[in-house]
Amino acid sequence: MKNASGNIVETQVETQAGHLKDSPYRYRLSRMEKSQHLHQHIPHHIPETSFMSRMIMSGSGWRGIFDPFGNPEGRGKNISGEARDFCIRATHSFIRFLATFSQRNNPLRILLAQDSRPTGEAIRTTVAETARACGVHIEDAGIRCIPEVLAASESPLSKAGYSNAGYDGVIYITASHNPVGYNGFKFGRHGSVISRDLEQKLRALFHENIPMKSMIESILLQKDENDLPPEMEANHCRADSDIMSGDLIRDAYELRILTCASHSTEPAVQNQFLKEIRRGMEDNPLGLIVDMNGSARATSIDNDILTRAGAHVHVLNGTPGAIIHGIIPEGSHMETCRQTLETMHKQDARWQLAYMPDNDGDRGNMACIDSEGTAQILTAQELFSLVVLSELAAPSLTASLSTSLGTSLTTDSKTYPQAVVVNCATSLRIDRLCSLFGVRVARAEVGEANGTSLASKLKEEGYHVRIMGEGSNGGCIIPPSQVRDPLTALFSLLRLLRSHGLKTPASEYARRAGVTLPYAPTVQDFLECLPIFQTTGSTDPQAMIHASIPDYDRFKTAYERAFLSSWPLQRQWLSKAGITHWREEQTEGTQMRTGMGTEYRNHPFTGSLKIVFMDAVGRDQAFMWMRPSSTEPVFRLVIDCSAEAGGARTYNQLMRWHRDLVETALKEA
Known part of the structure; x- marks a missing residue:
């Protein structure tokens, strides 16, 4: 940005941990304002919009409906202004995130790619322009499958032409299995998507990161190389070169x-x-x-x-x-x-x-x-x-x-x-x-x-x-x-x-x-x-319940209470299938705890809850499982049952019981 004398100064990004010492990441705001009118009349910050609030953000990725008409199955190629702002803010946050890990003195290096959704190109263009405006070296691989991109990002082949350098991160534009009107991001480092804990840190940066509106507008106005700030022209040319060619990928x-x-x-x-x-x-x-x-x-x-x-x-x-x-x-x-x-x-x-x-x-x-x-x-x-x-x-x-x-x-x-x-x-x-x-x-x-x-x-x-x-x-x-x-x-x-x-x-x-x-x-x-086991498939109509659950701990407590109340009656027919006792497993991230109640789960209580049924010798024969989806506004259910425990007959009875327990808990929650 410019100081009071009109000179260009570098602005270092801050995180909750303080200034980033000797970080290679800088962004400059020189020539970012196209007119005095732009400077005076565009708000300096982007508030969290209704679009941003509708995005589903989790360790599985950030995704939502990007179709310009809000159609989950829409095939529109353009994205709205709010969607564009979300992409800029997400990119800016990821750059800040990567800067906390970088030990190199040269610019951050990011590999960018997308799946084949209609809105992918518009999002990819916004991400690339944002990264370049931040002084980041971005390599745009176009449409590529994510296993290929992540493999290339950590391969020695990806370092051709560089000394002591590799990719600092990957931005992949996708909504995975969601319908074509959806889109979003997966973020990667070291050949894999970032862990759940790191995604939470990235999300925290996103929610505190409110880039200047003038910077965002200027990114969209910088459409030819001659209009780029001088200090970024070399980076821009290098980013468009074929260093990471299709053959190398x-x-x-x-x-x-x-x-x-x-x-x-x-x-x-x-x-x-x-x-x-x-x-x-x-x-x-x-x-x-x-x-x-x-x-x-x-x-x-x-x-x-x-x-x-x-x-x-x-x-x-x-x-x-x-x-x-x-x-x-x-x-x-x-x-x-x-x-x-x-x-x-x-x-x-x-x-x-x-x-x-x-x-x-x-x-x-x-x-x-x-x-x-x-x-x-x-x-x-x-x-x-x-x-x-x-x-x-x-x-x-x-x-x-x-x-x-x-x-x-x-x-x-x-x-x-x-x-x-x-x-x-x-x-x-x-x-x-x-x-x-x-x-x-x-x-x-x-x-x-x-x-x-x-x-x-x-x-x-x-x-x-x-x-x-x-x-x-x-x-x-x-x-x-x-x-x-x-x-x-x-x-x-x-x-x-x-x-x-x-x-x-x-x-x-x-x-x-x-x-x-x-x-x-x-x-x-x-x-x-x-x-031989019968297991609920993800597309089975009985595998999901559309429900809004404001308090997951209260809901799970109600489910557990309903289960205990109904167990004496249900065990009569389960015993005929060889099932005599049960245990509860609660899984969050990499932790699986065995036990019933709030003390076996942590806030925000969105992990899975599973009742495992065992036979007289303690062998697991079936389970009832449930968890709120982190990528869709639904609650997922699964029944798994062995042939030894009655196969399809027991499976169907467990599904009816499981859904009844969920419906009862929803009324109480």
Whole structure:
């Protein structure tokens, strides 16, 4: 800004902790006011608008309806002035946030990308202009899937041309699984989305950060390079250069995929892994339908790398932004790829799988051909279970590859205790699978960042975390990746289905589970020998209740009171299903506490509450789970029930009871 003498002075950002000492981040306000009229008549601060108050801000991301007409399913490309101000304020806050971590003397460096939603380009332009106006080096990668962007952000390839430099952070524009009229942000550091605790710190900065209105107006007026302040022209040119080119992003992502798939950083092991999968494909060809649904994954490496692995690939709706149907890869949204798979399989039996990602490309689901030749959609819980099975049974394959080549795995799995990290709504089927391999199951609250944070804690305790994920939505995180990625999950399935030789994941699982599998098992073969559970899907109408709950602690207390009151009657029929007692689990972030009452939860009390039902020998057989969504204005419910405890009959009774308890608690809360 200018001082009383009209000279330019640098303004350092302050945080609650005080001044940022020697921070590389500065912003300048020189030439920011286009006229004396602008300076006099535009308010100096942006108040929190009604748009901002409607945004849902949590560890899962910041999102809301950006469609200019307020339509959740709208396809408008422009954004309102209030939405623009939100984007500027969010960007400015993230820059302040990153400045607290930076140890470098050169400008902050941020990688920017978006999914394929209609409003993405308008938001991305606003973010880029804001960052440049703040003196930040921003690299705009355009439409990219988020696993690809996060992999590139921490890859050595992303540092080409820089000395002692990497990306300080990632801004990714998305609303994940929400309808196309929504949009928002995910923020990343060190190859993953920021943790729940860090997101809360960022949110606090957002609520205290009220940029000058004149600065915001000037950002929008700076449309050509000649109009930029002189001290920012070099930064602007550098930001628009092709330092982080598309090829570098793709190369960094391919390296990440092969590292996760082969469990090795050694190129020789990775190449041998692909060779073994290709040999399996030659013996038993496999065709894969991919319905991109106009998502950001349409720009990624999926087609190329799957073809290199020997699969036959047929892509549907592969134009980014051409979103044909619903975004969530479940239920009716999967019908396009399911029907195409069934039709093509009748013409050629090699077409056996179909796959659809969501719009930002960090989760997906599949359909497979059953024994009758009909295409069936897998549930999210089934897909996650298959990937967990593959990862647990895989060391026999990857170890043999490494031994034959004289190399080593990324982690010596025999040295460390093993763990799998899942969210609190994941089916008990995972516990049954992990028990076959002597692997601990650890549960975190719903949300990708919660799972990765818990995994980090377990690693510090000496655990080797084999896989992280959320069975409730099918999201899989296979180390060393720190983000959900359906392509790593797909390669894990290919390993399960097409590994060549005697010691395969399929043979390892069959030995441990005491089941018989054919030489070339199908997805259906594996599904039939998994532990049998029925679990509520996220698109099931019974899975959500639209309700406004002003006091979550009061609501949960009322639910617990109603449960205790009804338990004596309900246990009469539950005992016939072999269920004799229960426990309550309350999960917040990375903490799961066992116990009933307020003393087992913390403000703001928005974590999950789960009643786990056990049989006479203490084995978990079913659960009732609930939690307010952090990304949508709904309350989510899940029932999980084993076949041993009565299957569908017990499941339906538990769902009725669970919903009755929620409705009773809502009346009291």
